[in-house]
Amino acid sequence: MTAVALAGVTKVFNAGRTDEVTALATIDLTVENGEFVSLIGPSGCGKSTLLRLVADLIQPTAGTVTVAGKPAKQARIDQEYGIAFQQAGLFDWRTVQRNVELPLELRGSSRSERHDRAREMLELVGLADFAGHYPAQLSGGMQQRVAIARALAVHPPLLLMDEPFGALDEMTRERLQDELLRICASTGTSVVFVTHSIPEAVYLSHRVVVMSARPGRITEIVPVDLGERGEATRQSPGFFTGITKVRRALRGGPVPAEAPA
Numbered sequence: 001m002t003a004v005a006l007a008g009v010t011k012v013f014n015a016g017r018t019d020e021v022t023a024l025a026t027i028d029l030t031v032e033n034g035e036f037v038s039l040i041g042p043s044g045c046g047k048s049t050l051l052r053l054v055a056d057l058i059q060p061t062a063g064t065v066t067v068a069g070k071p072a073k074q075a076r077i078d079q080e081y082g083i084a085f086q087q088a089g090l091f092d093w094r095t096v097q098r099n100v101e102l103p104l105e106l107r108g109s110s111r112s113e114r115h116d117r118a119r120e121m122l123e124l125v126g127l128a129d130f131a132g133h134y135p136a137q138l139s140g141g142m143q144q145r146v147a148i149a150r151a152l153a154v155h156p157p158l159l160l161m162d163e164p165f166g167a168l169d170e171m172t173r174e175r176l177q178d179e180l181l182r183i184c185a186s187t188g189t190s191v192v193f194v195t196h197s198i199p200e201a202v203y204l205s206h207r208v209v210v211m212s213a214r215p216g217r218i219t220e221i222v223p224v225d226l227g228e229r230g231e232a233t234r235q236s237p238g239f240f241t242g243i244t245k246v247r248r249a250l251r252g253g254p255v256p257a258e259a260p261a
């Protein structure tokens with residue numbers, strides 16, 4: 001079974017109005033179970049729109065979105081995925097522990113199950129000692145780790161991440177990249193990851209999906225075969241080759257139309 005399948009997906013915003021935008025045009029993309037796929041492309045090419053379609057936060061104008069073998073809506077109801085966005089999106093008035101418990105509350109899990117699962121997730125992201133803290137007492141990187149713990153709390157087979165590390169300094173970012181890969185490897189989670197960073201996409205992914213602006217299309221899919229990642233990977237020739245391939249693919253796409261003001 002595939003984790004995500006988009007077939008002939010088109011998304012038009014404000015259809016029929018003067019401000020009509022075709023954000024995505026005939027997207028076909030499959031993400032296999034356990035696969036890490038990044039989306040990269042110029043600003044406005046529809047990366048977030050694609051992710052929101054998979055999450056069933058918006059619906060396609062045409063085409064189908066299947067998640068874990070089900071229509072996107074059913075997958076949302078069944079909590080088949082977790083979401084982590086650039087803004088950690090934590091609730092300030094809830095402790096770290098209770099933030100991570102939230103999706104379990106929505107699922108109706110018992111108090112003890114919620115507690116134990118949240119603890120397990122906080123251990124996983126190295127924040128067990130901060131369970132009783134409030135988000136404002138944590139650094140940006142720690143908040144992002146809480147958001148990842150929350151996204152993983154229901155043990156979803158799929159994570160949807162929209163520039164989750166975009167606001168972090170380079171060192172923290174690299175550390176969290178490694179942590180994310182470790183978590184995915186240990187849990188078998190598939191990931192669809194939006195980023196603006198070519199090195200980040202190459203480092204994390206099995207495949208990098210390169211998109212063109214407007215209407216957003218997939219221009220190339222670059223496979224990355226770097227084996228197990230580690231500090232040496234970032235210095236390796238294969239890593240730089242991957243970066244060059246993605247950069248070329250980004251340059252090679254059609255010239256983006258002028259964005260309306």
Ligand SMILES: Nc1ncnc2c1ncn2[C@@H]1O[C@H](COP(=O)(O)OP(=O)(O)OP(=O)(O)O)[C@@H](O)[C@H]1O
Pocket residue numbers: 013014021022023041042043044045046047048049050
């Ligand atoms: N709710 C909406 N209503 C109207 N237009 C929208 C809406 N959401 C997105 N768009 C438009 O769809 C296009 C794609 O937007 P999207 O946010 O998916 O791009 P992106 O690739 O994620 O951009 P960025 O890299 O800047 O985050 C843009 O032209 C955007 O203005």
